[in-house]
Amino acid sequence: LTPILVRHRMASCGGLPLGGTSNARTSCKQPILFMYGSETGTAEGICHDLYSAACDGGYSATIAPLNQHESVGFLEATRVVIVCSTTGDGEPPENARKFVRWLKKKGHPQDLLAGIQYSVLALGDTNYNSFCKAGRTIDEKMQALGATAFQPRGDADEAVGLETVVEPWKAGLWASIPCELPEPSPAEPHNAETEESHANGLPSETAALPSPSRGTWSQQAPILLLHASQTGVAEEVCQDCYRTILAAGYPAVVASLTEFESLHFALARIVIIVCDSASDGKVPSAARKFKRWLNRPANPPTFLSGMHYAVLGLGDQTLADPFCHAPRLVRDKISDLGAKPFIAYAEADAGAGIEDVVEPWKKQLCDALRQLPSDVWEQSTTIPAADPTSPDSSSSSLLSPVNSFSASLSAARNDAMANTPMILETVLPADSPSSSSKLPILFLYGSETGNAEGICHELYAAACSGGYNAKIATLNQYEGAGFLQASVVVIVCSTTGDAEPPENARKFVKWLKKKAHPENILQDMQYSVLALGDTNYAAFCQAGRFIDQKMRDLGATAFHTRGDADEAVGLEAVVEPWKERLWASMPTRALPNPPADHALPPVVTVDPPASPDRGIGESPSPEPV
Known part of the structure; x- marks a missing residue:
């Protein structure tokens, strides 16, 4: 479950559990960008420790996985700190592979990263080949593209204990980053709201919108946009909706529907889902886990009663039968669990052109958001109703x-x-x-x-x-x-x-x-x-x-x-x-010793396979492992 960047505009620093941005004090510099590639959570944990220390020390800071380099403004950053591990096969972690592939592209100008100062902490294990290969590759590629290392790379070995390298590297990091944040002038006290509206250049009419963007994840409710895409079209439409909502001044999170658990979908107050169907009419792979979760018998009928949702379905009537089966299923299940729609469900047919449906639907989003009751924007402090049959x-x-x-x-x-x-x-x-x-x-x-x-x-x-x-x-x-x-x-x-x-x-x-x-x-x-x-x-x-x-x-x-x-x-x-x-x-x-009236799971007597070394469903000569 990969954390994603939570785009909050905040007047004070607060460590965000899923990634985020802090703006502890006004700064004429770009924030320090902390990025991680993590397979088991170790690199992510170290990076979050650094981010928290930066917040506590008064730095403006942003944190996200390396794969989100585009959405966090990597190319516009002036100072970047990267913590990245290497898998046992010498590959970068899953949440860093997109970034590494991007670095390796041959079409980049040699001075692409000339404005970036950076440092890399590489994690590895000398019990495996290609020790710290991912971190070393990132370091070398960034230097080749013109970036300047303000602190030498650290190569930490899990075989002997990461802390022998990590702790000295962290101490050297803070010694190498001068604090360049000016204190607010006593004559002109800091006004986060005024400064933010000017800095963002938002149109004047957005001042009348609700202001859920103030505060931390635990205090305010960002809009959650999720996409399940078989061809990439649903993702593109969802990203477009996300940009529209941000431009209107709302806080928002965008991610694949596969990330619903890490984003605590059940606690979300406002959810927008863009979903298509596979060519055979079935649920796309990105939505299958979500479908299973919705269908769990332990979910009470009021499970999502605090949620307001919108669903946009994409399909192609010439390919899939039934048309838009997956988004209809998502809509129906969410509604069955108590969630309320704040905008009418819509379906776009790729065979006829989706623009005629998608564009009007997108324009309705901000109008519909404005009409939501003010209490919807307050982050829920209560947990969705549990199964009433469950004890405390x-x-x-x-x-x-x-x-x-x-x-x-x-x-x-x-x-x-x-x-x-x-x-x-x-x-x-x-x-x-x-x-x-x-x-x-x-x-x-x-x-x-x-x-x-x-x-x-x-x-x-x-x-x-x-x-x-x-x-x-x-x-x-x-x-x-x-x-x-x-x-x-x-x-x-x-x-x-x-x-x-x-x-x-x-x-x-x-x-x-x-x-x-x-x-x-x-x-x-x-x-x-x-x-x-x-x-x-x-x-x-x-x-x-x-x-x-x-x-x-x-x-x-x-x-x-x-x-x-x-x-x-x-x-x-x-x-x-x-x-x-x-x-x-x-x-x-x-096995327990159950009472006579207690039914155990079904026991069926089936003849075993001919060979005890062959698995059920396995061919006689499987490929070697």
Whole structure:
């Protein structure tokens, strides 16, 4: 879940949890631009520490991922600080690759970055090849394009401890950046509102608009614009709406619909969604995880009752049947959960030309925003209504399985400052007939589009309803979820089109690859893996197969054959049989002793595959991992 830049105009500095801009005092200089490329969160954390220190020290500052270099005005910046890690394969992190590709373009003039002073902190691990390659590439390319390093690059090694380089580098950074911020004149006290309106050059009529842009994320409600685009058109239209709204003086955030969790969609007061449909009429990949989230049974009917929304659907009647299926589904589900439209839903047909619908709809946006009640602009201090059947979260450590599951989902929604999914856990009462003295079943997932996450949550919900002690988390959260202490582990993991594990599984895979592990580190663990892939791409199910093999190598025992599900022919052809066999194969030491009237998850007896070493859905001769 990648944080994005929150475009707030602020009169005072405040650390923004998702990225942002501070303007602690008036300055004749451009703000310091802090940018990061982070795979596991370490580089992002260091960069946020630097940003917070800059705010506390009175600097004007901006922070964002490297991929957002265009939207944060990288080319206009005068002083840039970059913290970037390198993946185990020597590649830049996912949220830095677009920036690195841009730096490598051959058409740039040699003096493109001549006005920028910068410094780079590179993070790496000497246990892997290409130590600090991403940070070094950025440093070299920026110098080649005319930028000037005001502080030498730091290369920090995780193998010996990052802090041995990071701390001295940080101290040298502040020593190298002179404080050039003039104090406000006593005779002319600082007036942030007046200065801002002049600086932005906004038209006079915007003075009558609501002023939600004052304050921090926790105090005011920015407009959330989300796009789900199969061809890029929906993204382009959404970005255009975003620019229109900014020009009218409103604070706004724009992102892919895949980022809805990191932006705390459930807490948003004003949401604009531009969505198209795939050529086959199905939901675009960027909206699939969102669709699953909307369809979760734990969502109460009033879940989004504090939200005002607008949806613009894009489609092509000559290609997709039904027309605009995806945006209609999004509109209907949001409405079913209590959200209220503030502008009429519209559909644009690419076959006939979208401009006739899109342009009038965009013009209506600002008029509709002006007509919203003033209380809508106040950031909600209350959490969306939880499931009324859920007990109070303060006593949720000993809950019935069903209510514990609902309460856990509610707690995850309420954790509005978290940048990663919450680890959910169901613990049965100690005196329950269904209680077990064993560690809970640990469900872990690595998911790029939401499919693996959705399947894993379904398994977790079934376990909770069936009386199991259970816990669920992303693979990257393996340490916090107690992976090494778990006795039974179920993993669902997809593989990206580049044959890489998903971003929320890469830290775990990197850990598995380490050479220093004892051969029997996982000898007390029983596990099973469901791998998702697509035979249209090379290295089908490589991430899941690799996890399966490495866990065996480290001493774990597979209690259930791996499943290899192919999206090209339909995941369910493998997923459903694999799930049935999972419950039939579950180790007895993790099974509860349920009362006679308590139904366990369905147990189906299915003959095992001919070869115990071959996964369900796997071809006789799979490609090597």
